[in-house]
Amino acid sequence: MSVASAGEFGLIARVTARLAGAPTTLLGPGDDAALVAAPDGRVVACTDVLVEGRHFRRDWSSAVEVGHRAAAANLADVAAMGGVATALLVGLCTPPDLDVRWAEELADGLAAECELVGAAVVGGDISASPVLTIAVTALGDLGGRPPVRRDGACPGDLVALAGRIGYAAAGCTVLSRGFRSPKALVEAYRRPQVPYWAGPAAAALGATSMIDVSDGLLQDLGHVSRASGVAIDVKRDAFEVPAAMRDAASALGVDPYTWVLAGGDDHPLVATFPPGTPLDEDWLVIGAVREGEGVTVNGRAFLDAPLGWDHFR
Known part of the structure; x- marks a missing residue:
């Protein structure tokens, strides 16, 4: 059955029937708007858009995997502020001939990724479109803490990474060359493993800045460098390249x-910490903050490739 055969409201009913609530969901799908608890009194909010052919391909990833990726891109941004996600709103623009099962399985992937952080899909919208597009808005809670922004890095701070990096980019390259292995790399591209816990943990440790690495480590550290008015030097040897990669x-x-x-799409978190901060084994120290501007690798500009993803490059 196509989504056109199911009809707009039939499709909405099929999708929402697959969604569970969360403790912060006071009123879920079915009304003009949802109602989500905001215990902190402030709400973290962010949005990402995934366009078929630009962010995903249906011959590379299942609907469930696309759902995981769409949710992860937003949940990671909430974590990068030091928050915990509470809810997602999802807009689905789809060609009328899309198999309705694909939309249902997309909802399954979104819901499953939300469960990792105790959040839920609470609403959204559906429209016909010639290009399959998924727009996700995430809401989150800071738990009484100030947000960890990009503009707080100070000279002398440590730069540390939580989560794996390079796997998804390697998997994307493998797929683009027509291969389906190594499995570990391809699966990393299809479904990121995001260290959501690391965001609130970094905030509790006194992180001075933090960002979700979605578009490439050096490019995203460049945002921190510019916002904070500092230089950041990354140590290449800090990274152990796994055998599969x-x-x-x-x-x-x-x-x-x-x-x-x-490379992007793994969504690890990178944060800066005052020197002497007691970091556990989940954090990998990869560099330091210096006086100056820009991002370098071992003290030099990285010229081997573009620094990261740019939609218009």
Whole structure:
């Protein structure tokens, strides 16, 4: 059955029937708007858009995997502010001939990723469109803490990373060359493993700045550098390239550090901390904040590839 056969309201009924609530969901789908608890009295809010052919391909990823990716892109942004996500709003623009099961499975992926942080999909909208597009808005709570912004990094701070990096970019390259292995890399592209816990943990440790690495480590650290008015130097040797990535890079003729330093879609969190902050093994120290401006690798500009993703480049 196509979504056109199901009809707008039939499709909405099918999708919402697959969505569970969360403790912060006071009123979920079915009314003019949802009602979400905001215990902190402030709401973290962010939006991402995924367009077929630009952000995902249906021959590369299942609907469930696209749902996970769409949710993760937003939930990670909330975590990067030091918050915990509470709700998602989803806009789905779809060609009329889309199989209704694809939309249902997309909802399954969105809901499953939300469950990882105790959030829920609470509403959204559906429209016909020649291009399959998914627009997601996330809401979150800071738990009484100030937000961790991009503009607080200070000279002398440590730069540390939580989560894996380079895997999804490597998987995207593998898929783009027509291969389906190594499995670990391809699956990393299809479904990110985001360290959501790291955002509130960094805030509790006194992080001076933080960002979600969605478009490439060096590019996203550049946002922190500009906002804070500092220089950031990354140590290349801080990263251990796993065997699967090293082997794939050798087979494809790619420098694996291009994936690590300039690749996106893994959504790890990178934060700056005052020197002496007691970081546990979940955080990898990858560099330091200096006086000056810009982002360097081992004290030099990284010229091997563009720094990261740019929709208009």
